Amino acid sequence: MPYSEKERAVLERVKKSPFPTDYKGLRDSINATIGATNAKPPEIGAFHEDVELRQGLRADVSVPKGAGPFPATIYLHGGGWVAGSSKSHRKLGMQFAEAGYLTFNLDYRLAPEYPFPAGFEDCVFAVHWVHENARRWNGDASRMVIGGDSAGANLAAATALAIGRSPGVRLKALLLLYGLYDIRAMMERGRDSGVPGTNRNYLGEDYERKLDDPRVSPIRGVKPGALPPTFIIAGTEDNLLPESYAMAEALRKAEIPHEVHVLEDMPHAFMQMWMLSGCVEGQRLMFNFIRRHIDD
DSSP states (O other): OOOOHHHHHHHHHHHHSOOOSSHHHHHHHHHHTHHHHTSSOOOOSEEEEEEEEETTEEEEEEEOSSSOOEEEEEEEOOSTTTSOOTTTTHHHHHHHHHTTOEEEEEEOOOTTTSOTTHHHHHHHHHHHHHHHHGGGGTEEEEEEEEEEETHHHHHHHHHHHHHHTSTTOOEEEEEEESOOOOHHHHHHTTOOSSSTTHHHHHHOTTGGGGTTOTTTSGGGGOOTTSSOSEEEEEETTOTTHHHHHHHHHHHHHTTOOEEEEEETTOOTTGGGOTTSHHHHHHHHHHHHHHHHHTTO
């Protein structure tokens, strides 16, 4: 893909950026980029910050322009289960609203202060809460989508598996942005999940016995009918790319409708890098996918 000089400079800067060595460093690194990733936000109908779902659990709500009713999206931010927030992903949530989706950008609890299953349980609760409360912002709970990036994609897939076993709530689509779906396999490839020690921070010192739990490694729960139509995207410069290929293969074997897109030269987190044409293309593909499935 041909890139402008500015895009090549951004890609080079990302490639050379030092990677944090602990969860506090990751938090600082993500917080330091909030201004850049959230620059030039789109115009939307309304924005409600820190809406309380229950004590200790909040979400930012981005409302599209127009009368609705709007399909509802629950978005789960990335950050290795230990970092990130609705603030770090604010513009992305607003871009969902710009595309016509009432969007709940969830601040699930983070490890190590709140290890597994706290964040996962927050996500499952949030889906049921949105199903009951989306109408407050003229949302249509019969047309719900869940998605996330990186660790948020892990949580989105695990949550979708759990919701698939619950009566009364149906997810129309699952969006998996450069996620990690099989922690054991990733460790066998010689990698921790990003920041050294993240697995222990998220799962505790006894993390080994939890690795095959579908709530932790959702690829282990993929079987026919277990997930809604699924969108997968990653870049060739992402160390987690094998995870996307593995999830796509699991979905193929389970005969779950899906599509997978791998964008040349794109790094991890590129769907927030609005200055890259790959981000624009990735969002175009994602929103087209949702539109094709939201009314099925």
